[in-house]
Amino acid sequence: MRFHDRRHAGEDLALRLMEWAADGDLVNPLVLALPRGGVPVAAPIARALRAPLDVLVARKIGVPGRPETGIGAIVGDDPPLYDRQALEMLGLSEDRLGADVARERTELHRRERRYRGDRPVPRVTDRTVILVDDGLATGVTARAALRHLRRQDPARLILAVPVCAPATGDLMRSETDDLVCLQEPRDFFAVGQYYDKFDQVDDEEVTGILRSLSATA
Known part of the structure; x- marks a missing residue:
């Protein structure tokens, strides 16, 4: 189908x-x-x-170098939700993804303002x-x-x-x-x-x- x-x-x-x-x-x-x-x-x-x-509005946290592959996500000001198994398999830590989270959080709030307005x-x-x-x-x-x-x-x-x-x-x-x-x-x-x-x-x-x-x- x-x-x-x-x-x-x-x-x-x-x-x-x-x-x-x-x-x-x-x-x-x-x-x-x-x-x-x-x-x-x-x-x-x-x-x-x-x-x-x-x-x-939610934003995906992607694998470094492969942003299309989601290993986590954020919504609003909630803490990131990660696929723990994927983090372990890839040898990644939350600290290493901190800059990615900050960037996606900024984009999230931009989209909220754009889509919802007042x-x-x-x-x-x-x-x-x-x-x-x-x-x-x-x-x-x-x-x-x-x-x-x-x-x-x-x-x-x-x-x-x-x-x-x-x-x-x-x-x-x-x-x-x-x-x-x-x-x-x-x-x-x-x-x-x-x-x-x-x-x-x-x-x-x-x-x-x-x-x-x-x-x-």
Whole structure:
């Protein structure tokens, strides 16, 4: 199964979530997207559920020299969450990654200001929160985001993604109340291989979507 683009993937996820909404299982929903790629996936979900949409900005901490390989992540001002096994295998320490964390924290706050502007951070407590991304490889960024949200006492915490690595899906089920993943292929290599169109999402696309579907507190 392939998705034409992120919007197509979001529409398929929305159909799955609408089944829960019809049963009354999604009370006072809030859709939060992991930017940038999760935002165009989340938009059809927010529209279908008639729910507000906002972003939860998280930043991946990559392996030195291989930034695309995530071994940790940060959300807000929370301490970094690391894949401890990966750190040990690579012989890395948290101290060695300190400069990378500081750089990513600066970028995180820049994106929060760019995407949210003067809008307040939406209330999470006692709501059904649906966290959306365009797919999960290692899942370390989503895991950091889920733990950040869990500390705010949502009534229900759902992670919705079009595709994920099977081992990552197993891990996420212990971090969330429900995982909605449309496919977990055994031959998973990278998220982009399951999309016909997987272009980079830019800040302008993110802010445009959020202007039309912004969250209220």
